[in-house]
Amino acid sequence: MTAQKRIGIYPGSFDPPTNGHLDIVQRATGLFDEVIVGVGVNLAKKTMFSGDERVALMREAVSALGNVRVEPFDGLQVDFARKHAARFIIRGIRALSDFEFEFEMANMNRTLAPEIEMVFLMTSPEYLFLSASRVKELHAFGADVSKYVPAPVQKRLGKIPPRRGQRTGAMEGNE
Ligand code: ADP
Secondary structure, eight states, rough: OOOOOOOEEEEOOOOOOOOHHHHHHHHHHTTEEEEEEEEEOOOOSSSSHHHHHHHHHHHHHHTTOOTEEEEHHHHOOOHHHHHHTOOOOEEEOSHHHHHHHHHHHHHHHHHTTTEEEEEEOOOGGGGGOOHHHHHHHHHHHHHOOOTTOHHHHHHHHHHHHHSSOOHHHOOSOOO
C-alpha cells in the first residue's frame, strides 16, 4: 500500500486567531502529516481585521510549528480541501450550538465531496468559553486579553484603542 500524505485543512475566519484556535491547530499537527489553516478572506460576515491581516497574524502565531501552513481561501471549504489534496476538514467544537451548525455543514460537505472526511476536535476545557467575538468585545471595553490570544494578536490589538475595537475603521479592505 502506498502511503498517502494525510493532509487536513482547518478553515475559519480567525478574526482574530485565539488560543482556542491555536490549541486545535496544535493538536491537529499530531494527527496529520500536514495541516493547512484556511483563512476565509471573502466572508459574507463583516470582520474586524482584513483578510491579509488575519493571514499574517495566523502565520506568525503558528510559525513555531513545523507541519502547518496558512493560506487564504475564498469559497467552499471542500474546494479549498481539494485544491490542496486534503482528505480531511478539521473543525473545533465548543458547545451544543457549535454542534448544530457543524452538523449541518458536515452534511452539506459530505454531499458536495463524499471523499472528504470531517474531523471534529472537542475544545480543551480552558477554551470552552473563548471565541474571537468575546476577545473583540473584551478588548473594546479595555479588558486585558493577553491570556486569550497569541502574542502577535495581542500586539496588534494593542494598537487599536479600546472602544474602537469593534469598528472596522482601523482596518483596510472592504470586509
Ligand atoms: P467560522 O467563522 O468558520 O466558525 P472561526 O474562526 O470562528 O470560524 O472558528 C474556526 C473553527 O475554530 C471553528 O470550527 C470553531 O468552532 C473553532 N473554534 C473557535 N473557537 C474555539 C475554541 N475556543 N476552542 C475550540 N475550537 C474553537
